[in-house]
Amino acid sequence: MRAAKLLALAVAACTAPEPPRRVEQSPSSAPTAAAAASASSTPSAFERLYHPADGTLFEKKRPARPGEWLERFKEPGQSFLRYQGSRPVRPSAERNTLVLQPLGKLDARHAVLVGKLREVMAAFFGLPVELRPALPLPKKGQRTKREGTRTWTQHYTRVLLDEVLEPRVPKNAVVYVGVTVEDLYPDPTWNFVFGQATLEDRVGVYSLARFFPEFWGEPSSPEREARTFEKSAQILVHETGHAFSMEHCTEYECVMNGSNSLEELNGQFGELCPVCLRKLAWNIGFDAELRYEKLRDL
Numbered sequence: 616m617r618a619a620k621l622l623a624l625a626v627a628a629c630t631a632p633e634p635p636r637r638v639e640q641s642p643s644s645a646p647t648a649a650a651a652a653s654a655s656s657t658p659s660a661f662e663r664l665y666h667p668a669d670g671t672l673f674e675k676k677r678p679a680r681p682g683e684w685l686e687r688f689k690e691p692g693q694s695f696l697r698y699q700g701s702r703p704v705r706p707s708a709e710r711n712t713l714v715l716q717p718l719g720k721l722d723a724r725h726a727v728l729v730g731k732l733r734e735v736m737a738a739f740f741g742l743p744v745e746l747r748p749a750l751p752l753p754k755k756g757q758r759t760k761r762e763g764t765r766t767w768t769q770h771y772t773r774v775l776l777d778e779v780l781e782p783r784v785p786k787n788a789v790v791y792v793g794v795t796v797e798d799l800y801p802d803p804t805w806n807f808v809f810g811q812a813t814l815e816d817r818v819g820v821y822s823l824a825r826f827f828p829e830f831w832g833e834p835s836s837p838e839r840e841a842r843t844f845e846k847s848a849q850i851l852v853h854e855t856g857h858a859f860s861m862e863h864c865t866e867y868e869c870v871m872n873g874s875n876s877l878e879e880l881n882g883q884f885g886e887l888c889p890v891c892l893r894k895l896a897w898n899i900g901f902d903a904e905l906r907y908e909k910l911r912d913l
């Protein structure tokens with residue numbers, strides 16, 4: 616069934632509206648990546664990236680609290696061997712590029728953000744990233760969302776994945792990822808979704824809408840802009856990880872953890888854990904040390 620192939624990244628509770636929320640806590644992906652880079656100068660240290668026996672670099676997955684993703688969805692996790700045996704989406708000589716597809720209009724500020732995300736994606740996945748000209752968002756699947764006095768438009772991810780992205784997957788694309796600053800929903804019964812990707816069809820779509828303070832009627836600031844970039848990058852690599860057939864991570868605190876709310880997402884680690892890093896390094900064939908160095912430099 617097609618529905619079984621779809622993995623939703625994050626949804627709000629279906630009954631209660633998501634409250635506006637200021638974000639104070641910041642995940643520590645950059646310092647951790649730098650620490651890992653400096654620790655990976657010898658083969659034995661490199662080995663620790665995959666088998667961190669001392670437990671200082673990576674944290675095992677904390678037990679889910681009520682309302683969190685793993686409390687709501689009892690996912691079994693995906694070992695490296697199961698991933699390897701799952702015939703995951705992989706780059707080839709012909710399909711060797713990550714293609715980013717803006718959906719709907721991007722203003723100048725959005726375009727700068729997407730340009731920075733392109734750089735992150737290239738460093739994170741060790742592949743060239745191509746940015747396509749924007750495509751219009753379809754009328755089909757649009758709905759109006761109301762919360763209190765606020766109203767805004769949401770777009771149906773199934774329409775975007777099935778009717779906009781899948782028929783247009785470029786020949787050179789190993790993965791084709793749609794990005795929009797409009798809000799999304801994955802099912803008429805759900806409040807919203809940050810993003811959705813298929814595990815087999817090489818397409819994904821994600822929304823930056825809720826990372827902008829304006830969405831919540833709040834003023835922008837340099838700190839909020841930095842946070843918008845950080846969370847947008849987190850969503851982007853998570854969704855693209857799904858498009859490389861990676862399932863949610865249940866073993867470590869990891870960027871591939873599922874999240875059931877903006878609050879849960881905000882508390883999550885922004886980098887790959889050793890298990891998920893090993894999956895991607897095997898799949899794509901990048902040098903894990905070099906990757907850390909590039910991420911640190913960014």
Ligand SMILES: [Zn+2]
Nearest residue numbers: 622623624873
């Ligand atoms: Zn996900």
Ligand SMILES: [Zn+2]
Nearest residue numbers: 864869888891
């Ligand atoms: Zn992981």
